[in-house]
Amino acid sequence: MPIHLIVLTCVLTHAGFSGAKVALPLHALSLGVDAFSVGVIMALWALCPMLIALYVGRLVDRVGPRVPMLGGAIGVVVALLVPYVFPGLAALYVLSLVVGTAFQFFFVPTQGITGALGKPEDRARNYSLLAIGFSIASFVGPLIAGFSIDYLGFELAYLALAACPAVAVLVLWFKGSLLPAAAVGTDGKQKKSSSFDLLRNANLRNAIVASGLISVAWDLYQFFFPIYGHSIGLSASAIGVIISMFAVAVFSIRVALPRLARMWSEFEILLRAIGFSGVALLLFPLFQDPYLLAAASFVLGLGCGVGQPMSMSLIYSLSPAGRASEGAGLRVTFNHFTHMVVPLAFGAVGTAFGFAPVFVSCSALMLGGSGYGFWVERRSARPGTSVHKRP
DSSP: OHHHHHHHHHHHHHHHHHHHHHHHHHHHHHHOOOOOHHHHOOOOOOOOHHHHHHHHHHHHHHHHHHHHHHHOOOOOHHHHHHHSSSOOOHHHHHHHHHHHHHHHHHHHHHHHHTTTSSGGGGGHHHHHHHHHHHHHHHHHHHHHHHHHHHHHHHHHHHHOOOOHHHHHHHHHHHHHSSOOOSSSSSSSSSOOGGGGGGGSSSHHHHHHHHHHHHHHHHHHHHHHHHHHHHHHTTTHHHHHHHHHHHHHHHHHHHTTTTHHHHHHHHHHHHHHHHHHHHHHHHGGGGGOOOHHHHHHHHHHHHTTTTTTHHHHHHHHHHHHOOOHHHHHHHHHHHHHHHHHHHHHHHHHHHHOSSSHHHHHHHHHHHHHHHHHHHHHHSOOTTTSSSTTTOO
8 A cells, every 4th residue: 555655665765864853963073073063963864854844745735755855865875885985074064954855755745745645534544654764764774873873883874764765665666656646636727825824724834834843852852862861971882772662652642642632632732742841851951870871862852752743733724725745745845844944043042051051941941932822722713623624
């Protein structure tokens, strides 16, 4: 089935991608750069994706997912091979810029076409399967990175990570014809308009903002925890295991999402997840013991894990017909704005004031966003209820 093909290639490609997010800051720190410089490197990860995500979404709506997904997977492989072939700090800047850009040609199509597979009642199940696939990859990637760094060195670690998306390339090359020709059919007469016109839909706008707040917490953890772990003397494999506990929690909560969806609307789940993540961030500066940090990572993963599937499902259902991947691209654009800002802003805070203010300030942002969202909910029609239908 196409959904299983999509999930398999997501696991393989995202394993290399998420593993690189662990390897890259640790590699940079091993070369003697400070936290702010690491932030600059990680910000490059999001620069081009932020600029091209909308274009990728429109491209997928026109030509279908196979070619962009194949090209994106190939690009991730090439990016991961750069530090292996050209060791040194400059290669890390190139890796960050190229891998983030290439991954968008894979990531945006998966969001746009997943909602179009099967019947409307299958959409929640499909997005849940996709999210679980990303969770598995987020567990496997850091483990591969951490243990490969400790036992093989950084260069060979990138080679091990590149093997995962390389398999995805083979799968898409030989089985990509199973993917649909396009996410949503159109009659070719759709009026051209700016992608940002989609933000006129208040419900869609709220879903994108909520998705962005979850992304802030996720980004801070993935960027800053390796730096924090390095500063307290944890090994790369220990850091990889702790980050994998975050992924275990993400997987666990996504399995439980159908039950949560029967209790609250999608938007209410997002707001609760934002607040829960804000509280969880306060735990990290309290601990240096790896077991307690693993527990804190698990708790944060429970909050962050619901964000992606809930926001993807909401945005698909709220996007106009024929513009599903464009709506997904808009979400990715805003999320990558946070990917770019978070490393720079919190890297500067960490360099100037230490680690605790980083976690506390991000927690305040999350709790404030959650509280404001519930206040808006009480004053207006609920954007996450059953009235959310495709316009």
